Amino acid sequence: MIGRLTGILLEKHPPQVLLDVQGVGYEVDVPMSTFYDLPATGMQVVLYTHLVIREDMHLLFGFATESERQTFRQLVKISGVGARTALALLSGLSVSDLHHAVETQDSVKLIRVPGIGKKTAERLLLELRDKLDSAVIDSGQAKSALGNGADILNALLSLGYNDKEADWAVKQISATATISDGIRQALQFLSKAK
Numbered sequence: 210m211i212g213r214l215t216g217i218l219l220e221k222h223p224p225q226v227l228l229d230v231q232g233v234g235y236e237v238d239v240p241m242s243t244f245y246d247l248p249a250t251g252m253q254v255v256l257y258t259h260l261v262i263r264e265d266m267h268l269l270f271g272f273a274t275e276s277e278r279q280t281f282r283q284l285v286k287i288s289g290v291g292a293r294t295a296l297a298l299l300s301g302l303s304v305s306d307l308h309h310a311v312e313t314q315d316s317v318k319l320i321r322v323p324g325i326g327k328k329t330a331e332r333l334l335l336e337l338r339d340k341l342d343s344a345v346i347d348s349g350q351a352k353s354a355l356g357n358g359a360d361i362l363n364a365l366l367s368l369g370y371n372d373k374e375a376d377w378a379v380k381q382i383s384a385t386a387t388i389s390d391g392i393r394q395a396l397q398f399l400s401k402a403k
Contacts, residue, residue, distance in 0.1 A: 211269060212363075215255045218247060224296065226271070228254065237271035238292075240281075240299035246273050257359075261285075261292050268292060275359055276304045287336045289329060297324045298333075311337045358382075361391040365399075374399060 214237070216230035223244055228235045237256060239247075248254060256271030257278040270292060272278040277299055284295035298307065301322035310318040311334055319330035358379050365375035378395035386394060 211258050211260045213255065213257050214271065215253065218250050218252055218254045221247060221250060224300070228256065228271075235269060237269045238296060239271045239273075240277065240296050241301075242299060242303060243271065243273040243277065270296065272299075274304075275362070280304050280307060283337065283340050284333075286340075287333060289332060294324055294329070298322055301325075307337075310334070314338075358391075360388045361386075361395055364388075364392050365395055368396075370399065374402075377402075 214228055214230050214235055216228045216235070218226060219229050219234065220227040221244070224238050224241065226237050226239055226244070226247065228237055237258065239256070243256070256273070257275050258272070259270045259278055259281055261268040261270070270281065272281065281292075281295050281299060284290050284298060285292055298319070302310065302318065306318065309315070314334050316327065316330040316334055319325050319333055320327060325333075361382065362375050362379050365378060366372070370378070375395075378398045379391075381398045382391045382394045
């Protein structure tokens with residue numbers, strides 16, 4: 210699985226970008242929310258990615274934040290919602306707007322997104338009700354505030370901690386901590402909390 214790419218932005222053709230990672234060009238589909246935040250071509254960019262492997266092709270989707278990627282992954286798990294529909298949703302709504310729409314069961318907000326009809330909107334609201342929580346939004350904010358927060362958070366999640374525990378631990382860490390020190394500090398905080 211390709212989880213993250215860091216490279217030079219070569220081309221931008223919505224919704225696709227071409228990223229040069231040490232001589233290998235990756236075509237990555239991104240939501241418009243990520244596209245608008247991209248630097249100029251020739252600049253370095255970091256994208257959190259999700260790889261979809263099909264019989265006839267491999268598709269790579271990229272996101273500016275971990276919270277966008279987590280939301281995308283929740284969306285594609287829903288029956289009838291493919292990667293393109295999930296990308297359209299994240300292009301039309303921010304993660305916090307989607308969370309708010311699910312929380313308030315506001316199908317009108319979802320229907321405004323091109324390609325989302327009434328039945329799909331109702332299915333999304335029903336299936337996302339218990340799956341999207343504020344931890345997704347909070348984790349995105351915690352990671353942007355901490356330079357190595359994303360790597361530390363991913364390490365904690367891979368060790369089996371849930372989102373809330375990992376987010377809490379990342380917020381306790383010094384902003385200047387290296388990745389290895391940050392993981393050590395987070396594990397110490399988590400062991401004391403239990």
